[in-house]
Amino acid sequence: MTVELANEIWSELKRYVNTVDRDDAAETLVSVLIDNDVGADEIKAVFKNDSDIKKALTSYLRDHDEIEEEAEVEDDDYDEDENWEN
Numbered sequence: 001m002t003v004e005l006a007n008e009i010w011s012e013l014k015r016y017v018n019t020v021d022r023d024d025a026a027e028t029l030v031s032v033l034i035d036n037d038v039g040a041d042e043i044k045a046v047f048k049n050d051s052d053i054k055k056a057l058t059s060y061l062r063d064h065d066e067i068e069e070e071a072e073v074e075d076d077d078y079d080e081d082e083n084w085e086n
Contacts, residue, residue, distance in 0.1 A: 026056035
């Protein structure tokens with residue numbers, strides 16, 4: 001499935017999603033697209049007029065960056081502990 005098709009499906013179906021649930025639905029769509037190797041830049045380009053998807057993508061990228069930073073800190077701590085023993 002192309003990102004363009006996902007955009008078309010989202011455009012048609014989001015009107016059936018309650019407004020209060022739309023953020024969660026958009027976050028799920030972004031996660032599915034990224035899990036299927038669609039890049040953030042492509043999502044931004046295709047969904048450029050959809051504020052729900054843009055907000056969900058921003059949130060996803062922020063959360064993903066925080067996870068990577070935490071992993072790097074844990075790796076650094078491990079390296080320091082390893083050097084300490086030597």
